[in-house]
Amino acid sequence: ETGVTQTPRHLVMGMTNKKSLKCEQHLGHNAMYWYKQSAKKPLELMFVYSLEERVENNSVPSRFSPECPNSSHLFLHLHTLQPEDSALYLCASSQDLTPPRRYFGAGTRLSVL
Amino acid sequence: GQNIDQPTEMTATEGAIVQINCTYQTSGFNGLFWYQQHAGEAPTFLSYNVLDGLEEKGRFSSFLSRSKGYSYLLLKELQMKDSASYLCAVYNQGGKLIFGQGTELSVKP
Numbered sequence: 626e627t628g629v630t631q632t633p634r635h636l637v638m639g640m641t642n643k644k645s646l647k648c649e650q651h652l653g654h655n656a657m658y659w660y661k662q663s664a665k666k667p668l669e670l671m672f673v674y675s676l677e678e679r680v681e682n683n684s685v686p687s688r689f690s691p692e693c694p695n696s697s698h699l700f701l702h703l704h705t706l707q708p709e710d711s712a713l714y715l716c717a718s719s720q721d722l723t724p725p726r727r728y729f730g731a732g733t734r735l736s737v738l
Numbered sequence: 739g740q741n742i743d744q745p746t747e748m749t750a751t752e753g754a755i756v757q758i759n760c761t762y763q764t765s766g767f768n769g770l771f772w773y774q775q776h777a778g779e780a781p782t783f784l785s786y787n788v789l790d791g792l793e794e795k796g797r798f799s800s801f802l803s804r805s806k807g808y809s810y811l812l813l814k815e816l817q818m819k820d821s822a823s824y825l826c827a828v829y830n831q832g833g834k835l836i837f838g839q840g841t842e843l844s845v846k847p
Contacts, residue, residue: 627780665746668825668837715781725769725829729780 628652631716631730638706639738646701646733648716654728655721657699659691662713662732674699675722706737740764742838744826749844750816758811758824758841766831772800772811773825775840781825784811813843821845 629650638644650657659671673681674693688710690702699716713734717727741763750756762770769788773781787793787802787809799812813820826838 627782629780665839667742667839668827670835723833725833725835726771726783726786727781727835729773729782731778731780734778 627728627730629716629718629728629730631714631733633733634731635734635736637736637738638703640706640708642706643702643704645703646714646716646735648699648701648730650697650699650716650718650728650730652718652720652728654718655696656719657693657696658717658719658727659699659701660715660717660729662715668715672701673722680722703735706735708737711735711737740828740830740834740836742826742828742836744824744838744841746839747842747844749846750813752816752818752845752847754816755812755814756816756843758813758826758843760809760811760826760838762807762809762826762828762836762838764828764830764836765834767804767807767828768831768833769829770800770802770809771825771827771829771835772809773827775823775825777822784824816845818845818847 656675661669672691692700713732715732716730744760772784775781785800792801797814802809823840825840
């Protein structure tokens, strides 16, 4: 148990669907992150939030929309995804933006048909 | 550019020792992480090296040479449960955490 919980663990959606991924951290951290993990590729940072403010958006397509209503919760809203968006989406938190140690959730395995 | 290289796959025998290498070329350097990730689970923290040298934690040790842009993770007395992916990540001077592609380790009986 890492203190970071992601739901759902698995998600299958069509290209026209709208769905949301949820992340909750119980560590009292101030920073939260979304990463994309594809097979045989490095983790790709998508979004960074610090104290509920988005501080980084790494050229992510607008079909991915993050939301951070408070420092414990992070959402990733998905709409009109493409098959190449199929991947493991990992949420992470850290005490603040520094120190850099990330605490990861187990991820949501997304399949886009 | 930012580049981190580690082998894609490795196989080792239960009870043996295995060394997983990581080389990096990044914009400055502030530290290097190793994470372990079992299939379907969260990456979990193993080590963080900032200074050169070897740090030992039980069966796992991590080494860093900043001048060579090189690190390795050493796993001793391998157990079947050590079968996992091992991620190397560099914290660069710009405050970015850059990950390698991960090394899939299979431990055989």
